[in-house]
Amino acid sequence: MSLITGLSDRYPHLGFDGRPLAIECDDGWLGILHAFFADADKSMGAGGTFTLLQVRETMGGLRIHYATAEVESDVGRAIADACRQGSARSFHICEVCGRRGRLHSFHGLRKVVCSEHADGELDKGVPFEGPFNAHDPYSPEADPFVGARPTVAEFDAAPIIEAWLIEEQGEGGPRPWLYGWFFGQPDISDGDHGHTSPIVQMDDMAPPRWVRTDSRLYRLGIYYPPAEREIRYWAQKQARRPLAHGEPPGGSNDIEAMLIFLRSSGRLRSTKIDRMEQAYREEQERHKLSRG
């Protein structure tokens, strides 16, 4: 069972209250659920009421039970289609981790898992065909939501980006991309800093572990909040050498020492360092508050 929070803010037309929603499936399917909620919320903008009754795993697949009232018939059909699509997708996405998966039988218990999660603690899952409907037009290969997800083998072979950061582009600009230090990327020297091509899809687990861009799949390494990351970036840049894999950018986890180093190096304007320090202090404060 998982708890999802923040639904009333994200989907204002679906009648969620402020309480967390309990769902009876694993986190790997959260992305499917959010895609369904986004579709339903868009449809319900036209009026009527939507009530989510239950989300659970049945016979290996995702089932979303809901009720609508006072909706136009085309709205009702659109939501039913989105619900069916969510179910169809679930048979190709690992319920545990969100990578590509297939239905397995664990001594008769059905679960959709990737090859890594087919190796259970107690026994090994056996791939299982069905229950697919020959008349169902759904094709996972034609659905980018499923098709962009890595298999375990592809994930394991992918280059890694450490201390990654999403660069959002302006309205109407190109799609966002990621900055970071690259390792195992054939076209970039290990430990060099750079950016990817535009993002196609990103892992919906928290924290995300992969991103697919126009050119390739990457594994995602460690994440630092943006203000801390900026100080690390400049400290690493002033050190004038590539990052070693496993080493934190900036050479340590001592941000105060990095600020002193940056001020003493004299290569950055002091107003720029003041601004970075201010943003870092505020970020630390917010972090403290959010942790209670």
Ligand SMILES: [Zn+2]
């Ligand atoms: Zn998995």
